Amino acid sequence: MADLVSYVIRKILLAIPVILLATLIVFLMLYLTPGDPIVAIMPPHATQADLQELRAKYGFDQPFIVQYGKFLMRLLHGDMGQSVARSTLNVDVSTLLMQRLPKTLELMAIGLTISYSVGIPLGVFSALRQNSWKDRSVMVFTLIAYAMPSFWLGILLMLLFSVYLGWLQAEGTVGGFSSIILPALTLGLGNAALTTRMMRSSMLEVTRQDYITQLRSRGLPEREVILKHALKNAILPVITVIGLDIGWFVAGAVVVETVFSWSGVGMLITTSISNHDFPAVQGCILVLAIFVVLGNLIADIMYAFVDPRVRLG
Amino acid sequence: MTPSKKPVLEIKGLRTQFFLHEGVVTALDGIDLTIYENESVGIVGETGCGKSMTAFSVLRLVPHPGKITAGSIWFKGTDLTKLTNDQMRGIRGKQISMIFQDPSTSLDPVFTIGSQLGEVISLHQNIYNQEELNKRIMRVLNLVRIAAPANVMKQYPHELSGGMKQRVMIALALSCSPSLLIADEPTTALDVTIQAQVLNLLKDLVRGVGSSMMLITHNLGVVAETCDRVCIMYAGRIVEAARTDELFGKPQHPYTKGLLAAFPKLGEQKDELSVIKGTVPNLMKPFPGCSFVERCDYAMEACRRVRPMMLEVSPEHFVSCHLYLGGGEKTDVS
Amino acid sequence: MRLRKGLNDRLLSWKMSGGFKQTVADILERSSRNSMVVIGMTLIIVIVALALLAPVLPIADPTPSELFLEDRTLPPSSDHWFGTDELGRDVFSRVIWGARVSLTVATLAVVFSLMIGVVLGLTAGYFGGVVDYIIAGTIDLFWTFPAFLLALAFAAALGPSLANVILAISISYWAGFARLMRGQALSVRERQYVEASRALGAKNIRIMFAHVLPNCLSPLIVWASVGVADAITIESSLSFLGVGTQPPTPSWGYMLFRGIPFLEEAPWIATFPGLVLLITILGFNLLGDGLRDVLDPRMKGMRR
Numbered sequence: 025m026a027d028l029v030s031y032v033i034r035k036i037l038l039a040i041p042v043i044l045l046a047t048l049i050v051f052l053m054l055y056l057t058p059g060d061p062i063v064a065i066m067p068p069h070a071t072q073a074d075l076q077e078l079r080a081k082y083g084f085d086q087p088f089i090v091q092y093g094k095f096l097m098r099l100l101h102g103d104m105g106q107s108v109a110r111s112t113l114n115v116d117v118s119t120l121l122m123q124r125l126p127k128t129l130e131l132m133a134i135g136l137t138i139s140y141s142v143g144i145p146l147g148v149f150s151a152l153r154q155n156s157w158k159d160r161s162v163m164v165f166t167l168i169a170y171a172m173p174s175f176w177l178g179i180l181l182m183l184l185f186s187v188y189l190g191w192l193q194a195e196g197t198v199g200g201f202s203s204i205i206l207p208a209l210t211l212g213l214g215n216a217a218l219t220t221r222m223m224r225s226s227m228l229e230v231t232r233q234d235y236i237t238q239l240r241s242r243g244l245p246e247r248e249v250i251l252k253h254a255l256k257n258a259i260l261p262v263i264t265v266i267g268l269d270i271g272w273f274v275a276g277a278v279v280v281e282t283v284f285s286w287s288g289v290g291m292l293i294t295t296s297i298s299n300h301d302f303p304a305v306q307g308c309i310l311v312l313a314i315f316v317v318l319g320n321l322i323a324d325i326m327y328a329f330v331d332p333r334v335r336l337g
Numbered sequence: 338m339t340p341s342k343k344p345v346l347e348i349k350g351l352r353t354q355f356f357l358h359e360g361v362v363t364a365l366d367g368i369d370l371t372i373y374e375n376e377s378v379g380i381v382g383e384t385g386c387g388k389s390m391t392a393f394s395v396l397r398l399v400p401h402p403g404k405i406t407a408g409s410i411w412f413k414g415t416d417l418t419k420l421t422n423d424q425m426r427g428i429r430g431k432q433i434s435m436i437f438q439d440p441s442t443s444l445d446p447v448f449t450i451g452s453q454l455g456e457v458i459s460l461h462q463n464i465y466n467q468e469e470l471n472k473r474i475m476r477v478l479n480l481v482r483i484a485a486p487a488n489v490m491k492q493y494p495h496e497l498s499g500g501m502k503q504r505v506m507i508a509l510a511l512s513c514s515p516s517l518l519i520a521d522e523p524t525t526a527l528d529v530t531i532q533a534q535v536l537n538l539l540k541d542l543v544r545g546v547g548s549s550m551m552l553i554t555h556n557l558g559v560v561a562e563t564c565d566r567v568c569i570m571y572a573g574r575i576v577e578a579a580r581t582d583e584l585f586g587k588p589q590h591p592y593t594k595g596l597l598a599a600f601p602k603l604g605e606q607k608d609e610l611s612v613i614k615g616t617v618p619n620l621m622k623p624f625p626g627c628s629f630v631e632r633c634d635y636a637m638e639a640c641r642r643v644r645p646m647m648l649e650v651s652p653e654h655f656v657s658c659h660l661y662l663g664g665g666e667k668t669d670v671s
Numbered sequence: 672m673r674l675r676k677g678l679n680d681r682l683l684s685w686k687m688s689g690g691f692k693q694t695v696a697d698i699l700e701r702s703s704r705n706s707m708v709v710i711g712m713t714l715i716i717v718i719v720a721l722a723l724l725a726p727v728l729p730i731a732d733p734t735p736s737e738l739f740l741e742d743r744t745l746p747p748s749s750d751h752w753f754g755t756d757e758l759g760r761d762v763f764s765r766v767i768w769g770a771r772v773s774l775t776v777a778t779l780a781v782v783f784s785l786m787i788g789v790v791l792g793l794t795a796g797y798f799g800g801v802v803d804y805i806i807a808g809t810i811d812l813f814w815t816f817p818a819f820l821l822a823l824a825f826a827a828a829l830g831p832s833l834a835n836v837i838l839a840i841s842i843s844y845w846a847g848f849a850r851l852m853r854g855q856a857l858s859v860r861e862r863q864y865v866e867a868s869r870a871l872g873a874k875n876i877r878i879m880f881a882h883v884l885p886n887c888l889s890p891l892i893v894w895a896s897v898g899v900a901d902a903i904t905i906e907s908s909l910s911f912l913g914v915g916t917q918p919p920t921p922s923w924g925y926m927l928f929r930g931i932p933f934l935e936e937a938p939w940i941a942t943f944p945g946l947v948l949l950i951t952i953l954g955f956n957l958l959g960d961g962l963r964d965v966l967d968p969r970m971k972g973m974r975r
Binding site for chain 1: 355396398400422426427428430431434435437439442443444445446447448456457460461495506507645
Binding site: 041044045050052053054056057058104167168170171172173175176179180182183186201245267271272274275278279282283293294297298303305312316317320329 | 676808812814815816817819820821823824825827829831873900904907908911912913924927928930931934936941942945948949952953956957960
């Protein structure tokens with residue numbers, strides 16, 4: 025047990041520099057923009073007095089380190105600046121994000137569920153029938169699904185379900201199952217393809233191991249050998265990539281939300297970019313980045329729970 | 338110890354082949370082997386000669402794309418080759434069990450020792466009461482001389498040393514008192530210092546439980562220590578079989594002689610290690626004659642054309658070689 | 672028939688000569704038998720050829736200065752193989768010119784990523800110690816971030832343009848290559864011929880590039896191929912969101928975005944670019960996967 029605790033603490037400590045890097049990148053973004061950085065965060069119709077105030081607050085005439093320090097301090101207080109978009113003028117970016125975050129979480133949760141509940145069984149199924157036509161068709165299918173960029177898959181599903189079949193509506197967050205299902209499916213199926221392949225190759229590798237033959241030689245029923253022993257071992261590499269998966273999902277969410285006009289953080293980024301609402305863009309990227317880091321952290325911890333060998337290293 | 342004359346295992350004409358893209362590999366080409374009650378038989382040969390495949394064939398665990406294509410395996414009156422997989426399951430782990438060579442890859446890494454032992458015991462002995470089960474597990478661990486069994490039960494395989502893992506394997510194999518224990522190179526992967534310990538343990542336990550043992554190894558020293566009888570295998574065939582002391586004292590087959598000569602003996606003065614020239618034949622190409630013909634110093638014309646039969650050259654001493662036609666006398670056949 | 676025989680003979684003679692030529696011949700032969708490589712290569716060659724030949728092909732101007740709005744959203748016909756888009760432009764032509772954009776961006780991005788990653792990775796792996804610690808730490812930090820988010824951040828900050836997209840992707844994608852090279856460098860530097868080289872007084876840089884790098888070629892090629900696929904995905908996603916290539920430059924992602932409102936009445940506006948996009952990405956993925964099988968079956972599982 026002690027080794028588990030120390031592992032968790034270690035991982036949490038390691039996550040901190042990554043979050044710091046995220047803040048640094050977001051901070052630097054402002055300076056990468058061509059022209060005077062203050063223009064980007066300046067609300068329209070700002071007066072000279074306003075500009076002076078902003079300059080002082082952000083410390084634009086002071087050395088970088090000081091500015092970064094001020095930035096971090098503001099973050100710790102939850103201040104991510106104010107939106108400069110017309111429709112949300114002077115609204116706190118953090119407020120905007122709070123409104124949108126639950127919707128994105130909702131979408132990702134369902135997407136993740138779909139991804140794993142399809143991917144894992146399909147991967148096992150495919151591995152157990154290696155090289156049969158069933159296996160091959162699964163492989164071809166996943167290859168194509170994997171190659172499709174999320175927005176394209178979303179459009180395809182839209183075409184299929186909204187336009188041709190008329191079952192579901194394409195846009196909006198009118199609420200309920202029918203509006204979340206398409207974007208969630210898009211996210212979920214795209215990642216399911218990847219999960220399936222990983223699960224399959226992992227199963228194939230595990231079933232070749234000595235201990236599987238050993239277990240059979242002990243007289244264990246095949247069902248137990250596969251579902252109890254092989255599966256548990258095979259699922260480990262798949263769990264390691266849950267962290268990477270979350271990164272994929274976050275990136276996918278940005279695109280998918282835009283396709284389906286799902287008012288989550290992803291959609292916010294897109295609209296903010298087209299509105300030149302820089303503070304909002306910064307806030308979104310930061311939140312998403314932190315999300316990714318947290319996701320990785322949780323995945324690492326989960327992994328240690330399941331695989332006892334990892335806790336030592 | 339005199340083994341009784343009742344056979345536990347009788348393999349007759351066993352042929353196991355692998356059907357690959359490139360061709361058919363004949364891993365076992367007509368094996369005849371008998372193991373009696375309460376005896377330990379060693380199967381010796383170099384890598385790739387089919388020793389492990391014999392073990393897998395007995396347990397019907399030949400990996401794909403291999404199959405048993407001919408012969409019968411009689412175990413206590415039943416032909417194992419004719420059983421369904423379900424029926425075989427009843428035999429595996431309970432009546433015939435197997436220890437693999439490398440203990441570090443033979444245990445499921447994500448389950449504790451206790452749970453793996455418990456799994457086998459509860460499966461074969463129908464014990465589901467956790468307390469009773471734990472008692473049995475402790476008893477078995479004690480049997481294999483593991484100190485602090487209560488701790489070991491909660492540990493994972495990677496936390497144990499090689500020697501301890503192999504003891505656990507032995508525990509797993511003997512936990513249900515099988516009639517036949519197959520040990521495939523049980524000490525090869527262990528430190529030299531541990532090898533003797535584990536071997537002795539194996540010997541004692543097998544005797545104590547009253548099992549027979551098929552000990553597979555390439556190490557003649559191990560055989561000398563533990564086995565009552567020895568079979569020498571070459572390229573999927575058994576070339577010589579005899580009681581241990583008889584084989585070491587009066588080896589008949591040229592291959593056996595070569596093997597024994599290759600082992601330097603204490604006190605012997607030698608400038609060079611003797612070797613058997615040549616390499617193992619390609620098992621994909623069927624050959625009508627004796628498989629050792631390319632490397633044999635005594636090869637004759639007949640050796641290329643006709644496969645030698647297994648003959649009893651002296652009581653319980655069998656050889657498959659054209660040098661010995663007609664009961665022990667060297668005959669010149671042309 | 673005769674061409675194949677000629678090629679076979681050439682391959683055979685290469686095989687006999689041993690050494691480097693033999694390795695190449697071996698690889699070519701195994702590649703030709705691997706269906707993924709063949710299919711992938713074919714798809715890529717077709718798309719690349721079309722893209723390269725775009726200026727000389729007898730197709731419509733993808734960015735006409737004058738718009739024929741009466742030709743808006745025409746369905747596919749013999750005049751317009753893929754139909755016309757919402758501004759009356761020929762979709763087929765825009766798709767082909769879009770290929771030029773995507774392929775250029777992706778290839779350049781991968782090349783830059785590769786350069787950054789290889790240099791950093793080799794340095795870290797070869798020198799070890801503090802240098803390795805710092806670089807490896809940086810690699811891990813960048814590795815955790817989804818490349819797309821990084822690219823999005825940079826593209827949004829720098830402003831949308833072709834060059835910026837290339838830059839953004841390069842900065843986001845190098846970690847994969849660096850990781851790879853570092854691992855390879857770590858394992859190779861312990862080997863004998865490196866020790867021998869050093870003993871002979873060769874400079875470190877020379878050792879790195881002359882000895883370590885050639886051995887890492889196989890996984891690099893595989894990753895580069897997959898990298899192009901990923902880069903195309905990122906570029907088209909960025910264009911879709913409006914931070915990539917700007918109109919009127921044809922870009923698949925952007926065309927798909929513009930096609931969404933017309934899905935019902937004119938699905939071809941989005942579908943054809945989407946299909947070609949899919950085929951291109953698929954082609955590079957197949958090539959990468961297939962090459963991985965051919966070059967080193969032990970590399971399986973190195974995805975991502």
